[in-house]
Amino acid sequence: MSLNWPRLAAGAALLTFSGYGLAMGWLYLRQEQLLFQPDVLPADHRFALGDDVHELSLNVPGARLSALHLKLPRPKGVVFFLHGNAGSLQNWFVNIDFYRRANYDLFMLDYRGYGKSTGRIDSEAQLRADVRMAWEQVAPQYTGLPRVIYGRSLGTGLAAGLAAEVGPELTVLVSPYSSMQALMREHFPLVPSALLRYPLDTGLAAAQIARPLLLVHGTRDPLIAPAHSVALRAQAPAARLVYIEGAAHNDVHQFDSYLRLFSETLAAL
Numbered sequence: 209m210s211l212n213w214p215r216l217a218a219g220a221a222l223l224t225f226s227g228y229g230l231a232m233g234w235l236y237l238r239q240e241q242l243l244f245q246p247d248v249l250p251a252d253h254r255f256a257l258g259d260d261v262h263e264l265s266l267n268v269p270g271a272r273l274s275a276l277h278l279k280l281p282r283p284k285g286v287v288f289f290l291h292g293n294a295g296s297l298q299n300w301f302v303n304i305d306f307y308r309r310a311n312y313d314l315f316m317l318d319y320r321g322y323g324k325s326t327g328r329i330d331s332e333a334q335l336r337a338d339v340r341m342a343w344e345q346v347a348p349q350y351t352g353l354p355r356v357i358y359g360r361s362l363g364t365g366l367a368a369g370l371a372a373e374v375g376p377e378l379t380v381l382v383s384p385y386s387s388m389q390a391l392m393r394e395h396f397p398l399v400p401s402a403l404l405r406y407p408l409d410t411g412l413a414a415a416q417i418a419r420p421l422l423l424v425h426g427t428r429d430p431l432i433a434p435a436h437s438v439a440l441r442a443q444a445p446a447a448r449l450v451y452i453e454g455a456a457h458n459d460v461h462q463f464d465s466y467l468r469l470f471s472e473t474l475a476a477l
Contacts, residue, residue, distance in 0.1 A: 240329055243362070243388075243406055245294040246322035249274075253324060255297065257304060266345060268338045271320050271327025275342065276301050278314040285354030285377070285477060286313040288346060290339060290363030290370075292383075296323030300360075303461055310474045312356070315346050332406045339366050343374060354477035356380060361432065361457065365408030372416040377477055379417055380470070382424045383457055385432050386411045386439040394433070414444040421447040422473060424466065426455025 255263055260280060266273040276297050287307065291300040297318050307314045319335065320327040329335055347355055354377040359367025364384035371379040385391045388408040389401050414421060421444055425437040434451065441449045452466045460466050 239403075239405060243293060244319070244321065244329055246319070247294070247296040247298065248321070249296055249298060249323045251324060253298075255301070257301065260308075261301075261304065266317065266342050268320075268327075268341050271325065271338075273317050273320065273338060273342065274322075274324035275315065275317040277316075277346075278304060278307055280308065280311060280313055282311075283313040283350075283353070284311045285356065285474075286315060286346065286350045287356045287358050287474075288343060288376075289314060289316040290357075290359045290367045291316060291318075292361035292363060298323065303467075306467060306471070310471055312474055313350075315342075317342050332408060335406075336366060336369055339370055340373070343370060347374070354378065354474075356474070356477070358382070359384065361385075362408075365410040365413070368410045368413035368417065369408075371419075371421075372413040375417075375419055378420050378422065378473070380422045380424065380473070381410070381414075381437075381440070382460055383426065383429060383432050384410055384423060384437060384440055386436045386443075390436065390439070391432060411440050411443040414440050414447065417444060417447075423447050423449040424452060424460065424469070425449070426452045426457065426460050426463075428454060429457045431457040 255261065255276060257276070260278060262277045262279055264275050264277060266275055274297060297316060301316050304314070318325040320329045320338065356378045357367050357371045357376045358380045360382045364381040365388065367379060367381060387410055388406055389404055392399060392401065392404055423437045423440055425434045427434060437449050441447045450469055452460050452463050455463050455466065
């Protein structure tokens with residue numbers, strides 16, 4: 209019995225190519241499952257965070273977004289916080305006493321499909337539109353006061369884009385990526401960039417932010433390397449870049465050096 213090695217090799221290559229093609233097709237159609245990892249909360253879930261934290265729902269096309277709003281008696285300003293890709297308000301609405309001491313209100317929403325928010329994320333344009341609609345409902349309450357747009361991890365791309373449009377008094381990007389495309393090339397080098405439906409180009413937006421921009425990055429971040437913040441500063445030379453020594457990706461907010469930095473930054477507005 210003889211084997212046709214060229215034909216076998218061609219068949220194996222075809223199977224490999226077909227498998228690769230199927231995998232790329234799945235990534236294109238289902239990349240939301242990779243990018244967004246929400247914790248879903250029951251509709252009757254209650255947040256036990258104090259009488260000054262108010263739960264509200266925001267109507268957007270085809271969905272209702274769950275949000276929490278720390279409202280102090282006479283706040284100095286507000287921090288509009290866009291959180292990362294995993295979890296929900298249950299684990300993101302933290303450090304509340306920090307904001308009380310700083311005398312800043314804190315507003316945070318859950319994206320579609322996160323927490324108690326209904327609907328699902330279908331596109332970057334939809335995601336950005338939701339964030340803009342939330343801002344338009346919150347920002348007028350603080351006319352004449354410092355308004356800070358704050359993004360963390362996934363939220364940094366959204367925060368930079370919103371800040372470029374509305375011009376807050378300060379933009380803070382913590383653990384930012386220069387673009388989702390650049391991040392994908394690092395973690396998934398075999399995936400063609402053309403398949404990415406969420407480019408989230410933070411650098412392009414950061415270059416258009418005219419007011420103060422603070423970049424904060426942990427020196428031990430294994431998910432989004434500090435080089436991303438370096439790239440962002442190159443695109444927005446006026447930005448200030450501060451490293452949090454020893455911090456990784458998910459624990460930056462627990463470091464005293466970060467808390468001092470943010471407190472001093474808010475006090476100076």
